[in-house]
Amino acid sequence: MAATVTVRLPDGSERTLPAGATAADLAAAIGPRLAKAALAAKIDGRLVDLRAVLPDGAEVAVVTPESDDGREIIRHSTAHIMAQAVVRLWPGARYAIGPVIDDGFYYDFELPGGAHFSEDDLARIDSEMRKVIAEDQPFVRREHPIDEGLAIFDDQPYKQEIIRAVARGADEVDAAVGTDGASVVSTYENTKAFVDLCRGPHVPSTGRLGHFRLMRVAGAYWRGDVHREQLQRIYGTAWESEAALAAYLHRLEEAERRDHRKLGHELDLFSFPEEVGSGLPVFHPKGGIVRLAMEDYSRRRHVEAGYDFVYSPHITKSSLFEESGHLDWYADAMYPPMTLDDGTQYHVKPMNCPFHILVFRSRQRSYRELPMRMFEFGSVYRYEKSGVVQGLTRVRGMTQDDAHIFCTRDQMAGELSSLLTFVLELLRDYGLDDFWLELSTKPEDKAVGDDDEWEDATEVLRSVAEGRGLELALDEGGGAFYGPKISVQARDAIGRSWQMSTIQLDFQLPQRFGLEYIGADNAKHRPIMIHRALFGSVERFFGVLLEHYAGNLPTWLSPEQVRVLPVRDDHVPYAQGATDRLVREGFRAGTEDASEPLGTRIRRAKLEKVPYVLVVGDDDVAGGTVGVNRRGHDRPERGVPLDELVRLVREDVDMRRRAP
């Protein structure tokens, strides 16, 4: 055996160390600061402990806290000490799995006697964890043959189940296990009393941790299977520094501040009356105006883009959904039927497509009519499971900006391409401008439509996405059996992704409904159908915009665009005159009288996020001017001629200028 090993570092340089040197030795050899910061190492792309021995010729990188790998290791190690704390506090507790997730980690437990964690327990667990950290326990890795592993965890049935899965080489276990061989499992021992089954790697010792916070308790099924034991899950977040933790918590607060449910209530836009039912919003006058503005603009754009407008009822005989197939595979998500005296069943519609199809089928169609683009703000009802309804983003009653395009095979590519352009332009007009796309392709097993159609459609979607320079995530085999799909995701002002529009090809429904048109060859042909919704649902889009703008809707969407405040009662006539002028110009404006101090009225208007708050007093009456407080500006601008103000607001509205 050679006396030295040579490894290559990320910068391309090489280091030679004595044989048997560990990753920690390498870090020390590079420099004392790195040695101190080092958490783990990556050898030939695989994350390992700092104590791992370096093989000769390997590519080695030292993992430090301020990296994705580093944070992941910190989170994983923090999950372990949480498990240790829980076992200390609840002797006999069983621990299942404790993986890393986005921004944090969780660990699943089963407490003795079927006990449950309460929110108060989090504080106890937290302080026990800090004791474990203060003890600076090492994470000692060991490898054991299967039977030895089973013996170590003889009172931990979940761990044993995992070990057996590893032994079987079960494919649900991460492939990394394979490098150890399925005959061996690894453990990490913190103390004699606490050993956990784990692939690793971990930080060298618990003293390296501490910037964490336990977030919440939740229930979760063992292995995600509803038929298995329900375990208690604790979620936490952990970071490399107090500052990073604080920044993360701040991001959460920011998201909370923007919560559309909260803003919707504060700004008196909508509510969810208990009397109506879960997931069924009602829009108040101010929210109604916002919707009106959103919908009107959408309608205008659809007219310009060559759509026809159709209307369809909210209920229909069940037979329509039998013909469409919805009742076969979608019944769970539908409201149950109502039965009339003669026994006929009716369903509230969960989708608009069958109606649009009937419009198409209402008479014989010629190829000259295609493409036909039918648009409807169609209200649909879906029986979402009670646990999933959430604000406006997941509701049981919603209005889709739904359209179905019927076209020939030859027109398909052109339609898809112009459609995607249309979607992106329209979403931009509403103020979203950071997009990425997800393309779901043909599922492996079964699919309707011929391969040629699938391939062609998929290719068009792909090329349009790429041509636009947009990020494209491929969801290989993730399409529905009836056609490929592209979904447009938008990132909002604080970087969160929302799924917005979907464009879905459908090779199935035209077939089920026997749709056809007469081609130039005087023969019957089957049209291709494209389903698409740009907002998804008006309600959801409303919620997304509200969060995106943190309630500061751009002027063109604001429920009240201008509020005029007279300084004293005797300024009211002038204020009213200004308001009348603004209303004549087509703006949403109002006067508030002077029965309260100006400061109070300004404050209220600002809290209500009115984009333009005008103050008029003696000087303005004399000069035909207004004092302008623009939302987002600290200082008012005095003495602005009314004409100038009208011009300003007009420009804001016409350009659909983004809110400050």
Add this chain to the structure above:
RNA sequence: GCGCCCGUAGCUCAGUGCGGAUAGAGCACCGGACUUGUAAUCCGGAGGUCGCGGGUUCAAGUCCCGCCGGGCGUUCCA
């Protein structure tokens, strides 16, 4: 659907641990006074089947059960 948590005035919350007499506060609302030049004027008033139903108890906002509504989670994996 399931698990945990929550539901008190229009809103935000106190009171619930350990059951005890007319259930409190701030904001909002209504009335009056103040006549205001840029983020909370003063005084007064009204407002509650303590989510709903059932149970335990001499006594229930408080304890138990069911339902309704809401929040969070159900991020495949040692």
